[in-house]
Amino acid sequence: MNEMRHLMTPMDFSVDELERLFDKAADIEAHLQDYAHACDGRILATCFYEPSTRTRLSFETAMIRLGGRVIGFADASSSSASKGESVADTIRVISCFADICAMRHPKEGAAMVAAARSTIPVINAGDGGHEHPTQTLTDLLTIRSLHGRLGDFTIGLCGDLKFGRTVHSLIHALVRYKGIRFKFISPPELKVPDYIIEMLKAENIPFEEVIRLDDCLPDLDLLYMT
Amino acid sequence: MNEMRHLMTPMDFSVDELERLFDKAADIEAHLQDYAHACDGRILATCFYEPSTRTRLSFETAMIRLGGRVIGFADASSSSASKGESVADTIRVISCFADICAMRHPKEGAAMVAAARSTIPVINAGDGGHEHPTQTLTDLLTIRSLHGRLGDFTIGLCGDLKFGRTVHSLIHALVRYKGIRFKFISPPELKVPDYIIEMLKAENIPFEEVIRLDDCLPDLDLLYMT
Amino acid sequence: MNEMRHLMTPMDFSVDELERLFDKAADIEAHLQDYAHACDGRILATCFYEPSTRTRLSFETAMIRLGGRVIGFADASSSSASKGESVADTIRVISCFADICAMRHPKEGAAMVAAARSTIPVINAGDGGHEHPTQTLTDLLTIRSLHGRLGDFTIGLCGDLKFGRTVHSLIHALVRYKGIRFKFISPPELKVPDYIIEMLKAENIPFEEVIRLDDCLPDLDLLYMT
Numbered sequence: 001m002n003e004m005r006h007l008m009t010p011m012d013f014s015v016d017e018l019e020r021l022f023d024k025a026a027d028i029e030a031h032l033q034d035y036a037h038a039c040d041g042r043i044l045a046t047c048f049y050e051p052s053t054r055t056r057l058s059f060e061t062a063m064i065r066l067g068g069r070v071i072g073f074a075d076a077s078s079s080s081a082s083k084g085e086s087v088a089d090t091i092r093v094i095s096c097f098a099d100i101c102a103m104r105h106p107k108e109g110a111a112m113v114a115a116a117r118s119t120i121p122v123i124n125a126g127d128g129g130h131e132h133p134t135q136t137l138t139d140l141l142t143i144r145s146l147h148g149r150l151g152d153f154t155i156g157l158c159g160d161l162k163f164g165r166t167v168h169s170l171i172h173a174l175v176r177y178k179g180i181r182f183k184f185i186s187p188p189e190l191k192v193p194d195y196i197i198e199m200l201k202a203e204n205i206p207f208e209e210v211i212r213l214d215d216c217l218p219d220l221d222l223l224y225m226t
Numbered sequence: 227m228n229e230m231r232h233l234m235t236p237m238d239f240s241v242d243e244l245e246r247l248f249d250k251a252a253d254i255e256a257h258l259q260d261y262a263h264a265c266d267g268r269i270l271a272t273c274f275y276e277p278s279t280r281t282r283l284s285f286e287t288a289m290i291r292l293g294g295r296v297i298g299f300a301d302a303s304s305s306s307a308s309k310g311e312s313v314a315d316t317i318r319v320i321s322c323f324a325d326i327c328a329m330r331h332p333k334e335g336a337a338m339v340a341a342a343r344s345t346i347p348v349i350n351a352g353d354g355g356h357e358h359p360t361q362t363l364t365d366l367l368t369i370r371s372l373h374g375r376l377g378d379f380t381i382g383l384c385g386d387l388k389f390g391r392t393v394h395s396l397i398h399a400l401v402r403y404k405g406i407r408f409k410f411i412s413p414p415e416l417k418v419p420d421y422i423i424e425m426l427k428a429e430n431i432p433f434e435e436v437i438r439l440d441d442c443l444p445d446l447d448l449l450y451m452t
Numbered sequence: 453m454n455e456m457r458h459l460m461t462p463m464d465f466s467v468d469e470l471e472r473l474f475d476k477a478a479d480i481e482a483h484l485q486d487y488a489h490a491c492d493g494r495i496l497a498t499c500f501y502e503p504s505t506r507t508r509l510s511f512e513t514a515m516i517r518l519g520g521r522v523i524g525f526a527d528a529s530s531s532s533a534s535k536g537e538s539v540a541d542t543i544r545v546i547s548c549f550a551d552i553c554a555m556r557h558p559k560e561g562a563a564m565v566a567a568a569r570s571t572i573p574v575i576n577a578g579d580g581g582h583e584h585p586t587q588t589l590t591d592l593l594t595i596r597s598l599h600g601r602l603g604d605f606t607i608g609l610c611g612d613l614k615f616g617r618t619v620h621s622l623i624h625a626l627v628r629y630k631g632i633r634f635k636f637i638s639p640p641e642l643k644v645p646d647y648i649i650e651m652l653k654a655e656n657i658p659f660e661e662v663i664r665l666d667d668c669l670p671d672l673d674l675l676y677m678t
Contacts, residue, residue, distance in 0.1 A: 036493060041262060043287065043290060043291075051525075051529070051530050051534050052532055053525055053531045053533075053542060053545075054532065054537075054542070054545045057497070057524070057545075057546065057549050058549065060523050061495065061523055061549040061550070064495060064521045064523070065495075071283045071286050071287055071290070072283070073277075073279055073300055074300075074526075074530040075529065075530040075534075077277070077301065077303065077529065077530070078277050078300040078301040078303070079277050079279045079300070080278055080279040080280065081279075082277050082301075083277070085279065085280075090279060090280070093279075093283075093284075094283065097283050097287040098287070267488060269513065269516060269517075295516045297509050297512050297513055297516070298509070299503075299505055299526055300526075303527065304503050304526040304527040304529070304530055305503050305505045305526070306503050306504055306505040306506065307505075308503050309503070311505065311506075316505060316506070319505075319506045319509075319510075320509065323509050323510065324513070
């Protein structure tokens with residue numbers, strides 16, 4: 001019997017599991033018609049406690065393209081949250097209606113609360129400034145498509161490296177692969193936080209901090225702009 | 227020719243009709259796959275003038291699981307009601323789009339107004355403090371599932387018996403069945419309203435009012451907590 | 453290869469194209485079952501930056517009745533527009549998800565901006581006081597159904613002829629057909645604007661302005677009330 005799993009952070013999947021997931025994603029992309037009925041009869045609930053049109057519609061489109069159906073709400077004001085219903089109460093009922101739930105919430109940890117009460121898998125579609133795992137998985141998949149594999153490349157990360165949630169998640173996700181070298185390109189006031197620098201040093205992962213993109217462009221295999 | 231009917235209050239169906247409805251519900255529950263295309267090509271409109279996530283998604287999930295599709299709106303602010311369009315105008319057009327409509331509205335009687343102008347069946351999914359018939363039908367169906375039949379039992383109703391819309395509707399629905407005995411359990415300030423007590427006396431339906439649940443628990447076949 | 457086209461104004465289609473479109477519409481209406489799977493696997497995005505229940509649900513119902521699916525949002529507050537995302541950013545991503553987009557926006561020209569950035573056809577479902585082409589096409593189709601053909605009739609336009617967007621669009625659409633005579637019926641303060649009167653004179657299209665409907669009713673083949 002499979003134990004039910006949730007997707008809360010990009011680290012919830014092992015590198016091996018991600019590899020299989022990305023192989024599946026590549027196969028779906030190449031043979032979309034073969035998957036047109038893969039989710040027939042299944043229902044996705046999109047529970048968005050704050051609007052995020054692109055994220056919500058990406059989940060809904062994916063489910064629809066796989067033959068499934070969608071229920072849900074697009075923001076808290078059009079949900080019972082506006083009259084004080086808790087995330088725990090909502091997810092308990094949603095669990096009876098849907099087969100899987102993608103949840104977006106402005107508060108850190110909300111998806112964890114939902115997962116604890118849910119009887120269906122919950123995907124964290126962003127909980128405040130905390131995590132947005134499918135964004136990170138998409139970044140990894142894009143790198144894999146462009147570079148051919150995850151590993152053995154020099155990647156430049158350019159822009160706001162201090163406050164950007166997605167870039168921090170991406171760094172954490174990438175250090176699990178072999179042969180990654182980082183070039184951090186940012187003005188001094190938007191540098192990568194110290195705790196990430198310490199982590200890279202502790203794990204002997206090569207990195208360099210520069211201010212001007214031109215200073216490292218020739219060294220890069222990939223460039224990620226925040 | 228069938229005359230079109232609406233569902234405005236739980237009393238709109240006779241006891242015989244409810245029996246057939248509950249038989250059908252039990253059959254759907256037991257053989258969901260057989261009904262996966264029962265509503266192919268049909269459209270449900272959910273017109274929710276106030277948010278009620280669980281109620282709205284219960285209707286939408288039901289329609290989807292039967293093979294149908296859903297259109298609608300989740301709250302007044304995302305509908306043309308926000309620019310003053312009347313319920314009557316909206317339902318007249320919705321009638322051209324959908325095959326059936328579930329309507330939620332904060333004002334008593336709104337569903338009746340809609341039904342009067344509609345050319346498709348309207349289900350009252352809650353009109354203010356007035357009625358919420360599918361809630362009552364669900365309560366009856368749950369009792370039937372637990373007890374095996376509707377009738378010949380002692381039911382305890384416990385909690386706020388004064389202001390609770392659902393418990394009043396349930397009492398009215400239950401008195402139509404034979405051999406029902408009520409135990410009303412509430413603090414004195416939340417007692418069943420006098421008009422209900424008068425009705426029970428007039429119809430010779432046995433009941434007792436107590437303050438502590440322990441005082442009647444051994445007598446109960448079923449316990450309903452508000 | 454077909455160049456992609458958008459529908460921004462009722463004049464985007466030639467009279468010949470409209471004739472084929474209306475023939476198709478009449479055929480769909482007469483043989484709805486034959487079209488139940490015409491849009492299988494296709495996705496419509498309804499991007500409504502202001503609520504318009506009837507317009508939005510008309511698009512969604514049409515897509516559903518043709519076998520397609522729908523994603524989207526019903527008002528700006530439940531979309532990422534509420535956090536400052538631009539129409540251009542949104543449509544670029546929507547283009548990846550959907551096959552066609554119907555957009556409603558309170559600002560004139562918004563649909564044009566979207567069309568310029570979109571890689572899928574965009575239908576203008578109303579941009580402020582500017583255009584609402586499918587409304588005009590529906591008016592033309594209704595006239596064609598009632599009169600049998602577009603041309604050779606006297607039409608009365610009655611009501612607010614000064615500020616009504618739809619009536620101005622309809623006049624511009626009708627002058628492309630042969631043998632149309634207009635009777636404008638309105639109080640003096642709500643008369644047809646001068647620029648339309650000048651256009652009719654320049655094109656030698658017969659018209660008359662009257663104040664009382666009774667003054668011209670016997671002359672009319674059709675009467676359009678604003």
